[in-house]
Amino acid sequence: MTASAATLKQDLTASVQARQPLQPDPVQLARAYKRLSGWRLLVLVLLGTAILGALLTDFTTGSSGLELPTLLHTLLAPDATEPALRVIVWNIRLPYALMAVIVGLALGLAGAEMQTVLANPLASPFTLGLSSAAAFGAALAIVLDWSLPGIPAAWAVPANAFVFAMASALLLDLVARWGGMSTTGVVLFGIALVFSFNALVALLQFIATAEALQGLVFWTMGSLSRATWPKVMALAMALALVLPFSMRNAWRLTALRLGEDRAASFGVDVRRLRLGALLRISLLAALSVAFVGSIGFIGLVAPHIARRLVGDDHRFYLPASALTGALVLSLASVASKSLVPDVIVPVGIVTSLVGIPFFLAIVLKTRGRA
Amino acid sequence: MNTQGLNITQLNVAYGRRTVIPSLNVLDLQPGSVTVVLGPNGSGKSTMLRALAGLASARGCIAFEGMELDKASLAERAKRVVYLPQALPAPVHLRVIESLLAARKASPHSRWTADNELPSDAVEQGAMLMQRLGIGHLAMRHLDELSGGQAQLAGLAQALIRQPRVLLLDEPLSALDLNHQFHVMSLVREETHRHRMITLVVLHDLGIALRHADRVLVLKDGELLADGPPYEAVTPELLARVYGVLARVETCSRGTPQVIVDGLTA
Numbered sequence: 001m002t003a004s005a006a007t008l009k010q011d012l013t014a015s016v017q018a019r020q021p022l023q024p025d026p027v028q029l030a031r032a033y034k035r036l037s038g039w040r041l042l043v044l045v046l047l048g049t050a051i052l053g054a055l056l057t058d059f060t061t062g063s064s065g066l067e068l069p070t071l072l073h074t075l076l077a078p079d080a081t082e083p084a085l086r087v088i089v090w091n092i093r094l095p096y097a098l099m100a101v102i103v104g105l106a107l108g109l110a111g112a113e114m115q116t117v118l119a120n121p122l123a124s125p126f127t128l129g130l131s132s133a134a135a136f137g138a139a140l141a142i143v144l145d146w147s148l149p150g151i152p153a154a155w156a157v158p159a160n161a162f163v164f165a166m167a168s169a170l171l172l173d174l175v176a177r178w179g180g181m182s183t184t185g186v187v188l189f190g191i192a193l194v195f196s197f198n199a200l201v202a203l204l205q206f207i208a209t210a211e212a213l214q215g216l217v218f219w220t221m222g223s224l225s226r227a228t229w230p231k232v233m234a235l236a237m238a239l240a241l242v243l244p245f246s247m248r249n250a251w252r253l254t255a256l257r258l259g260e261d262r263a264a265s266f267g268v269d270v271r272r273l274r275l276g277a278l279l280r281i282s283l284l285a286a287l288s289v290a291f292v293g294s295i296g297f298i299g300l301v302a303p304h305i306a307r308r309l310v311g312d313d314h315r316f317y318l319p320a321s322a323l324t325g326a327l328v329l330s331l332a333s334v335a336s337k338s339l340v341p342d343v344i345v346p347v348g349i350v351t352s353l354v355g356i357p358f359f360l361a362i363v364l365k366t367r368g369r370a
Numbered sequence: 371m372n373t374q375g376l377n378i379t380q381l382n383v384a385y386g387r388r389t390v391i392p393s394l395n396v397l398d399l400q401p402g403s404v405t406v407v408l409g410p411n412g413s414g415k416s417t418m419l420r421a422l423a424g425l426a427s428a429r430g431c432i433a434f435e436g437m438e439l440d441k442a443s444l445a446e447r448a449k450r451v452v453y454l455p456q457a458l459p460a461p462v463h464l465r466v467i468e469s470l471l472a473a474r475k476a477s478p479h480s481r482w483t484a485d486n487e488l489p490s491d492a493v494e495q496g497a498m499l500m501q502r503l504g505i506g507h508l509a510m511r512h513l514d515e516l517s518g519g520q521a522q523l524a525g526l527a528q529a530l531i532r533q534p535r536v537l538l539l540d541e542p543l544s545a546l547d548l549n550h551q552f553h554v555m556s557l558v559r560e561e562t563h564r565h566r567m568i569t570l571v572v573l574h575d576l577g578i579a580l581r582h583a584d585r586v587l588v589l590k591d592g593e594l595l596a597d598g599p600p601y602e603a604v605t606p607e608l609l610a611r612v613y614g615v616l617a618r619v620e621t622c623s624r625g626t627p628q629v630i631v632d633g634l635t636a
Binding site for chain 2: 021022023024026027029030033034036119251252254255258259261262263264265266267268269307308311313
C-alpha cells in the first residue's frame with residue numbers, strides 16, 4: 001500500500017473513532033449486569049410468592065364455604081378433624097388447587113420452549129394443535145378402547161395422548177424446517193391440525209356411547225375437577241424430570257433465539273436441541289391434556305409475559321414462563337369458582353376468554369413481520 | 371502444503387442434485403490474513419463459507435493446522451471456526467452482553483493462544499471486547515432496539531467472543547452505511563492481525579475488497595477464476611468475464627486502486 005493510501009486510511013479511522021460514544025468501564029458494566037441478574041432472581045421469587053398467594057386463595061375458594069382457619073387446621077392436623085371435612089380438604093380442594101399450579105407450570109414451560117424452537121411467537125401446545133392431537137389420542141382410548149400394544153389399560157389415555165402430541169409436534173417441526181414455511185405458514189399449518197383433530201374428536205363423539213361421551217366432553221372443555229393425587233404426582237414427576245433438561249439447554253436455547261445458522265455456528269446441534277425440546281413439550285402437553293383436558297392459551301400467554309419480565313435469557317426466561325403459567329392458571333381457577341355463584345365454570349373456558357384478547361394483541365403486534 | 375494455515379482441496383458442495391461447487395482448491399490461507407471472496411450472485415460464495423463452517427454438507431478435504439475439519443463434529447469444528455451469516459442477529463429481547471454470553475457458552479470454544487489480556491470473568495471479557503469494537507455503550511441495550519449497523523457490530527462481537535481461529539463473514543456490510551462499512555472492515559482487519567485469525571469475507575463491493583483484502587478469491591459458477599493479491603487478481607479482463615462489465619482498475623491520486631465501470635459487455 002502506498003503512503004498516501006495509508007494516510008487516507010488513518011484519517012478515516014480517526015474520524016470513525018472520533019464519532020464513537022464514550023465507552024463504559026468493563027468492570028462497572030459487569031457489576032451492572034450482576035445487579036440485573038439479581039433483579040431477575042427477585043422477579044422469580046416474587047412470582048413464586050404470588051403463586052403461593054393464588055394457591056391459598058384457590059384453596060379457600062369454593063362452594064362449601066369453609067373458612068381459612070378450618071381449612072388450615074384440617075391441612076395441618078388431619079387426624080383431629082371430622083372425616084367429611086378431611087375428604088373435602090385433602091381429596092378435593094388441595095389436589096384441585098395444586099393441579100392448577102402444576103399444569104400451569106407445565107404449560108408455561110412447554111409454551112416457552114415451543115416458541116423458541118419453532119422461532120414463532122404464536123406457538124403454544126394449544127394454538128398449534130398439540131393439545132387437540134393429545135385430546136384425539138385420549139378420545140381413541142376412551143371411545144374405541146384403542147391403545148398402543150404393551151401399554152397397561154390404566155395408562156392407555158395418557159400414552160395415547162403423548163403419542164399423538166409427539167407426532168403432531170414432529171410434523172410441525174418437519175413443516176417448519178424442511179417445508180421452508182414462514183412463521184405465518186407454520187401457524188396456519190398448526191391451525192389446520194387443530195381443526196383436523198377437533199373434527200376427528202367430534203366424529204368420535206358422534207359414534208360414542210352416552211357414557212363415553214360424558215368422558216369426552218371433559219376433554220374438550222378443560223377442567224380441574226377430576227384432579228386426584230396420583231395425577232398431581234405423575235405430572236409433578238414429569239415436570240421434575242423435564243425441567244433439569246430444559247435448564248441444561250438454557251444457553252443453547254438462548255443462542256437459538258439469535259438465529260438457526262448463528263446457533264449452529266456457535267456449535268449448537270440445532271436438530272438435536274429441537275428434537276429434545278419437542279419431546280419435553282409433548283410429554284408436558286400430553287400429560288396436562290390427559291389429566292385436565294385441553295386448557296388453552298396458558299402456553300401462549302405465559303412466555304410473552306415472562307419475556308417482558310426477564311428478557312430472552314433462557315436461564316431466567318424458562319422458569320419465569322413456568323411460574324407465570326402457574327400464576328395465571330391458579331388465578332383462572334379462582335375466577336372459575338367466583339364468576340357464577342355456586343358453580344365451577346370449567347377453567348379452560350376462563351383461560352380461553354382471557355387468552356383470546358391476548359392472542360389478538362400478539363397477532364396485531366407481529367403483523368407485517370412474519 | 372502448509373500445515374499452519376487453512377487448506378481446502380477438492381471441495382464439492384451440492385444441494386440435492388444441484389452441484390453448487392464442483393471442485394474447489396484453495397491452499398495456504400495464512401493466519402493473520404483477510405481473504406475477500408468475490409463473485410456474482412449464485413456463484414457459490416456463501417455456500418463455500420457454509421461448507422467450511424459445517425453448515426452445508428460437502429465432500430473433499432478442509433485441513434486446518436493438521437486437523438481435518440470436514441471429519442470433525444460440529445462442536446469440535448465450532449471450537450475453531452465461527453461463521454457469521456448474512457442476516458443480522460434476530461431482533462430478540464436480549465441484551466447485547468447476554469447475546470455474547472450465549473454465543474460463548476452455547477458450546478466449548480477455542481482460546482486465542484497469545485491472548486492473556488482478557489479477564490477470566492465472562493461478562494467482563496464481553497464488555498472489554500465490546501469496548502474494543504466501540505460498542506461498549508450498547509452492552510445493556512436490547513438487540514431489538516438496535517439499528518442495522520449496531521446489530522451488525524453486535525453480531526461481530528458474538529463471533530469474536532468465541533475467540534475463533536477461522537472467522538467466516540458472509541456479506542457483513544450489506545446492511546451498513548458507508549461509515550459503518552469502513553468501520554467494520556477496519557475492525558475485522560485489526561482483530562484478524564491481533565489474534566492471528568484466518569478471516570474469509572464475502573463482499574460485493576470491489577472498492578472495499580481492494581482496500582482491505584490481503585488476498586482475493588473470485589468465484590463464478592462454483593469455480594475459482596482468480597486467486598491472489600487484490601491488485602493482481604482483480605483485472606479488467608476478469609471483471610468482464612465474471613460480471614459482464616467493461617471496467618478499469620485505476621489508481622487514484624492518493625494511491626488507492628479504484629474500479630471504474632464504463633458499461634456492460636456486449
